[in-house]
Amino acid sequence: MGIPSYIDNMSEWKDSFSYRYPLSVRFSETDAFGHMNNTVAFVYFETGRINFFKDIGLSKEWFSSGGKMIPVTADLQCDYIRQIFFDQQLHVCVKVAHIGNSSVDLHYMVVNEKEEVCLTGRGRMVQLSRETGKPVSWSENARIYLQS
Amino acid sequence: MGIPSYIDNMSEWKDSFSYRYPLSVRFSETDAFGHMNNTVAFVYFETGRINFFKDIGLSKEWFSSGGKMIPVTADLQCDYIRQIFFDQQLHVCVKVAHIGNSSVDLHYMVVNEKEEVCLTGRGRMVQLSRETGKPVSWSENARIYLQS
Amino acid sequence: MGIPSYIDNMSEWKDSFSYRYPLSVRFSETDAFGHMNNTVAFVYFETGRINFFKDIGLSKEWFSSGGKMIPVTADLQCDYIRQIFFDQQLHVCVKVAHIGNSSVDLHYMVVNEKEEVCLTGRGRMVQLSRETGKPVSWSENARIYLQS
Amino acid sequence: MGIPSYIDNMSEWKDSFSYRYPLSVRFSETDAFGHMNNTVAFVYFETGRINFFKDIGLSKEWFSSGGKMIPVTADLQCDYIRQIFFDQQLHVCVKVAHIGNSSVDLHYMVVNEKEEVCLTGRGRMVQLSRETGKPVSWSENARIYLQS
Numbered sequence: 143m144g145i146p147s148y149i150d151n152m153s154e155w156k157d158s159f160s161y162r163y164p165l166s167v168r169f170s171e172t173d174a175f176g177h178m179n180n181t182v183a184f185v186y187f188e189t190g191r192i193n194f195f196k197d198i199g200l201s202k203e204w205f206s207s208g209g210k211m212i213p214v215t216a217d218l219q220c221d222y223i224r225q226i227f228f229d230q231q232l233h234v235c236v237k238v239a240h241i242g243n244s245s246v247d248l249h250y251m252v253v254n255e256k257e258e259v260c261l262t263g264r265g266r267m268v269q270l271s272r273e274t275g276k277p278v279s280w281s282e283n284a285r286i287y288l289q290s
Numbered sequence: 291m292g293i294p295s296y297i298d299n300m301s302e303w304k305d306s307f308s309y310r311y312p313l314s315v316r317f318s319e320t321d322a323f324g325h326m327n328n329t330v331a332f333v334y335f336e337t338g339r340i341n342f343f344k345d346i347g348l349s350k351e352w353f354s355s356g357g358k359m360i361p362v363t364a365d366l367q368c369d370y371i372r373q374i375f376f377d378q379q380l381h382v383c384v385k386v387a388h389i390g391n392s393s394v395d396l397h398y399m400v401v402n403e404k405e406e407v408c409l410t411g412r413g414r415m416v417q418l419s420r421e422t423g424k425p426v427s428w429s430e431n432a433r434i435y436l437q438s
Numbered sequence: 439m440g441i442p443s444y445i446d447n448m449s450e451w452k453d454s455f456s457y458r459y460p461l462s463v464r465f466s467e468t469d470a471f472g473h474m475n476n477t478v479a480f481v482y483f484e485t486g487r488i489n490f491f492k493d494i495g496l497s498k499e500w501f502s503s504g505g506k507m508i509p510v511t512a513d514l515q516c517d518y519i520r521q522i523f524f525d526q527q528l529h530v531c532v533k534v535a536h537i538g539n540s541s542v543d544l545h546y547m548v549v550n551e552k553e554e555v556c557l558t559g560r561g562r563m564v565q566l567s568r569e570t571g572k573p574v575s576w577s578e579n580a581r582i583y584l585q586s
Numbered sequence: 587m588g589i590p591s592y593i594d595n596m597s598e599w600k601d602s603f604s605y606r607y608p609l610s611v612r613f614s615e616t617d618a619f620g621h622m623n624n625t626v627a628f629v630y631f632e633t634g635r636i637n638f639f640k641d642i643g644l645s646k647e648w649f650s651s652g653g654k655m656i657p658v659t660a661d662l663q664c665d666y667i668r669q670i671f672f673d674q675q676l677h678v679c680v681k682v683a684h685i686g687n688s689s690v691d692l693h694y695m696v697v698n699e700k701e702e703v704c705l706t707g708r709g710r711m712v713q714l715s716r717e718t719g720k721p722v723s724w725s726e727n728a729r730i731y732l733q734s
Contacts, residue, residue: 146661168485170327174320174376180659181318181628188625189464196525215624217590219663228322229492275669294513316633328511329480336477337612344673363476365442367515377640466625468618470672475614524618 146221148239148249148264156259159235159251161197163190167230178226183261184218187250190234191267194248199287211269211278216245218265226252226260241288244269244277294369296387296397296412304407307383307399309345311338315378326374331409332366335398338382339415342396347435359417359426364393366413374400374408389436392417392425442517444535444545444560452555455531455547457493459486463526474522479557480514483546486530487563490544495583507565507574512541514561522548522556537584540565540573590665592683592693592708600703603679603695605641607634611674622670627705628662631694634678635711638692643731655713655722660689662709670696670704685732688713688721 149155165186173179195201195213204211226232233253240247245268252261271278280288297303313334321327343349343361352359374380381401388395393416400409419426428436445451461482469475491497491509500507522528529549536543541564548557567574576584593599609630617623639645639657648655670676677697684691689712696705715722724732 168481169321169488170329170481170484172322173317174322174324175656175658176322179318179632180662181625181632183662184625184628185464185466188466188623192465192525212619214619214669215666217663217665218624218627219661221661222659225658229488316629317636318629318632323508323510327484328514329477329484331514332477332480333612333614336475336614340613340673360471362471362521363518365515365517366476366479367513369513370511373510377636465617466623469613470616470618470620472618477614 146219146262146264148219149262152259155249156251159237159249161190161194161236162233163193163236165189165232165234167226167228167232169228172228176227178228180220180222183220183222183252183263186232186234186252186261187218187220187263187265190236190250191248194236198290200284203281203284203287210272212272213267214270216266216268218263220250220261220263222261224254224258224260226254231255232260238288239264241280241285242266244279246280246288294367294410294412296367297410300407303397304399307385307397309338309342309385310381310383311341313337313380313382315374315376315380317376320376324375326376328368328370331368331370331400331411334380334382334400334409335366335368335411335413338384338398339396342384346438348432351429351432351435358420360420361415362418364414364416366411368398368409368411370409372402372406372408374402379403380408386436387412389428389433390414392427394428394436442515442558442560444515445558448555451545452547455533455545457486457490457533458529458531459489461485461528461530463522463524463528465524468524472523474524476516476518479516479518479548479559482528482530482548482557483514483516483559483561486532486546487544490532494586496580499577499580499583506568508568509563510566512562512564514559516546516557516559518557520550520554520556522550527551528556534584535560537576537581538562540575542584590663590706590708592663593706596703599693600695603681603693605634605638605680606677607637607680609633609676609678611670611672611676613672616672620671622672624664624666627664627666627696627707630676630678630696630705631662631664631707631709634680634694635692638680642734644728647725647728647731654716656716657711658714660710660712662707664694664705664707666705668698668702668704670698675699676704682732683708685724685729686710688723690724690732 171182235251239249247266250263269278319330383399387397395414398411417426467478531547535545543562546559565574615626679695683693691710694707713722
C-alpha cells in the first residue's frame with residue numbers, strides 16, 4: 143500500500159497536525175470481524191472536524207450568522223492503514239490543507255495510544271446558504287479563523 | 291426468561307400483529323460478538339414505527355399540520371429473545387396497544403425467516419407542539435388512523 | 439409523565455449513583471428533529487455499562503476466562519425525560535440494582551451539564567457460555583466485583 | 587464541482603452499472619441539518635458492496651474457505667453530489683472497476699427515485715488471511731466471479 147496521493151511526505155505530514163481530539167472505540171462501533179467497522183472512520187472524522195471548527199472559533203461565526211449558513215460535505219476519503227479495535231484510546235487530528243473561496247480542504251489523521259497512524263483522510267467542506275443552497279464566500283473573520 | 295409484562299399470552303400476542311416491515315441485517319449492525327449489536331433493536335423499532343405511521347396515514351396528518359406537531363419518544367423497552375445475525379431477513383411488526391389523549395402505546399415484534407420471535411418491545415410516543423414543547427391531543431382524524 | 443416503575447424515590451435514586459462516564463453528543467447522533475435521536479440512548483447506555491464493568495474489574499474476569507463467557511443483553515428500557523441536543527456534555531451514570539445467579543440488573547441515568555436528568559433506564563445482562571449459549575453462574579470474584 | 591477523478595465520462599459511467607440494491611433512508615440516518623448525515627453514505631456503500639459480493643457468488647467463496655479469508659477496506663471515498671432526505675427510496679449501484687492480485691477496486695453510485703445521482707464513490711477492498719493478516723491472491727473462482 144503506497145502513500146495516499148494527498149500526502150507528500152508521511153513523516154512531515156504526521157508532524158504538521160496541532161489539533162487533536164480524544165476518542166475511545168465503542169463496542170457498538172465494532173463489527174463481526176472483531177475490529178472497528180470501516181464506516182465508523184467517518185464518524186470520527188466528523189467528530190474531529192466539528193470540534194476543530196469549534197476550537198478555532200468558526201462555529202461561533204456560523205452561529206452568529208443566525209443559522210443562515212451551513213457547512214456541507216463535498217467529498218471525503220479515508221485510507222485504512224492499521225486495524226482499530228474495541229476500547230482503544232485514539233486521537234483524531236485535523237488540519238486545514240487549503241482554503242478556497244467558499245470551501246476548505248481538511249486533512250485527518252487517527253492515531254492510537256502508540257502514536258501509530260491507523261487512518262488518514264481528507265475532504266472538502268463547502269459553506270452553503272441554507273436558503274438558496276448556493277455556496278457563500280468565507281467572511282474575513284472566517285478566513286482568519288481558518289488560517290489560525 | 292419469563293414473558294415480558296406487556297404480553298399476556300405470547301401466542302395470541304404474536305398473532306395480533308397485521309403490519310410487517312421487511313429488513314435485512316447489515317454488516318455494520320453486527321458487533322465483535324458476531325451478532326447484531328443490542329442498540330440496533332431500537333433502530334429497527336423506529337424504522338418499523340415510522341413506516342407504520344406512514345401506512346396508516348398518520349404521517350400525512352403530521353405533514354398537513356405544517357410541521358407544527360412532532361412525535362416524540364416517551365419511553366422504549368426491548369426484550370432480547372433470540373440472537374440475530376448478519377444478513378438475516380427480518381420483519382418488524384408494529385401495532386397500537388393503547389391510545390391515550392396525546393400519546394399512543396405501540397408494541398413491537400421482530401421475527402426471523404422462520405417466524406421465530408427474536409425481539410419483543412413496547413414504547414409510548416407523545417405528540418408534541420414544536421413551538422411550546424407541550425403535548426397536543428390527537429385530532430379526530432389521527433384517532434381514526436390509529437384505530438384502523 | 440410519572441416516575442418509571444423501577445424508581446422508588448427520584449431524588450434518592452439520583453443520589454445513589456457513584457459511577458459516571460463523560461460523553462459529548464456527536465452531530466451524527468442528532469436527527470432531523472434537531473435533537474439526539476432516540477436510538478442513541480442505548481449506545482450511551484452500552485458505553486456507560488462497558489466502562490462500568492471495566493472500572494469494577496469485571497471485564498478482567500471475562501478476559502481471564504479466555505473469552506469463554508460473554509455478557510448478553512436480556513432486556514433494556516429507557517425513559518426520555520428531557521431532550522438532548524448536539525454538543526451537550528453528558529454523564530452516563532451506572533449502578534448495580536440487583537445481582538441474580540447469572541445475571542445482573544443495571545440502572546442507568548444520563549444527566550446534562552446542569553445535572554438535570556435527561557434519560558433514565560434499566561436492563562438485565564446475562565452471562566452466557568460462548569460455547570453452549572447457556573447462562574453461567576457468577577464466579578465468587580465476579581460477585582465481589584459487582585457488589586463493590 | 588467538477589467530475590471526480592475516478593470518472594472519465596459521467597453519462598457513460600452512469601450507464602455502466604448493472605447491479606442495484608434498494609434502500610430507504612431511515613429517520614435515524616438524518617441529522618439536525620434535516621438531511622442524511624454524511625457518514626451514512628459509507629453504510630450504504632458497505633450494504634451495496636456486501637450484497638453485490640453475495641450476488642456474484644464471492645461471499646460463497648469466502649464462506650467455503652472456512653472463514654480463512656476476510657475482505658478488508660483499504661480505502662474509500664465519496665463525492666456528495668445531491669442532498670438526500672428522510673424516506674427517499676434510493677438505489678446503491680456497485681461495479682468492479684479493476685481487479686488486482688489480491689484486491690479489487692469498486693465503484694459506487696447512489697441514485698434517487700428520479701434516477702438523479704446523489705453520491706458517487708470508489709474504494710479498494712483487499713482479501714486478507716485472517717491468520718497472518720497478509721493479502722491473499724484471488725483464487726481462479728473468485729476471479730471469475732469478479733469478472734462476471
